[in-house]
Amino acid sequence: MLSDKKICEFEKKINYTFLDKSLLTKALIHRSYGNEHRDFKNINNEKLELLGDAVLDLIITEYIYIKFSNATEGELAKLKAMIVSEPLLAEVSTEIGIGSYMFLSKGEELTGGRERNSILGDVFEALLGGIYLDSGFENAKEFVLKYFVDRIVHIDENLDLVDYKTILQEFTQKEYKKIPKYIVLEELGPDHNKQFKVGVKVKNSIVGEGLGRNKKSAEQMAARNACGRLEVKLHETL
Template sequence: MNDILFERLQRRLGYAFEDSERLRLALSHRSVGAHNNERLEFLGDSILNFIIAQALFDKFPAAREGQLSRLRSQMVKGETLAEIAREFEIGPCLLLGEGEMKSGGQRRDSILADAVEAIIGAIYVEAGMQTCRERVLDWYQTRLATLSLDTPAKDAKTRLQEYMQSRQQPLPDYRVAEVDGEAHAQVFTVECHVSLLDTPERARASSRRVAEKKSAAQALKRLGV
């Protein structure tokens, strides 16, 4: 890994590893061989679920178990973790086998999400639960602050699709308008075409899927949903 990328990532994480090999291991996909991040990922997954569960328990004292479970699922699902990974620009730091690198593994949601969980596991192993909790809650600060018991369980694309179906309208059409940046750090501009709107909604993100969801959310807002 490039040392500059390595240091930059640690600054974004808000944590500097005393043993840099722990971070290297957390970023090592199984395609590099037996010395990979799967064990740290296993540990980090459990720790993340606990930290977020406790945060939700404290934030919503009147919430029922089912409501808390739904919100936790939204917070710890792979898609959310992949978004966090992109915010930290983890992709270019990943250690991948040649085949995985050529197939775009550093942009794949599942690999990015696993790396975030592995980093959580690595921080826990080195610094313990208190430091690990502080880092995770800092990463999730904005998401937790904007979360409410009324937060929809379905994502914007699903909600927009159901809205159009309920009105017997054609389904939304998502088109990639532009792709900028180097292969390892592409930015997608997506247009969401909706028959009930006279102009498409455009959104940019480092993932086509995220850009589609952003444009769908903007379309829902214009539709008054």
């Protein structure tokens, strides 16, 4: 288990001191660990993860409900889905450095479990569940918002989370009764390191261009640039 030194080190990282240290330990135990340690066969972070998922959902929903007070239910649901997502939770876990403190089986560790998004996302929710049980909702809320407020403010800059092609299409259908068309303008570089330059047309005019290592990423970048040019930003629609 974690030594007192390691516990203190981890608590300093997250700026939270557990009253019940066993909750912190349990939050870090992946179920695979029990396969190699009989004493932990039925001890893992899955129930804490379930609880943390519900707590996170409420915290984020409350925050965006207040911040984007003019948004519709559908718009808030889309935004929440982008925020409470595996990639973003894993990103936060990586920022904190949770991966190096987790208890994993040797097999999971050898196959990159400490860097796997699904495991990192789950352990963040388990940690949140532990904090909620340890000292209540307000401390859990403070912990979450410390990592998520800035990400929410700048979420429209994250191409991995925001589907700009869909946002642009919804806008052009509503405003112009037209669907954007994507065309490859240029292929750059050798075959083993090719890049695609893509343009997106609306009403026969190119309104955005994007560069990417494949057509899909180039189209997303083009759509993002088109949204900027047409002043269709995620937060403005909310």
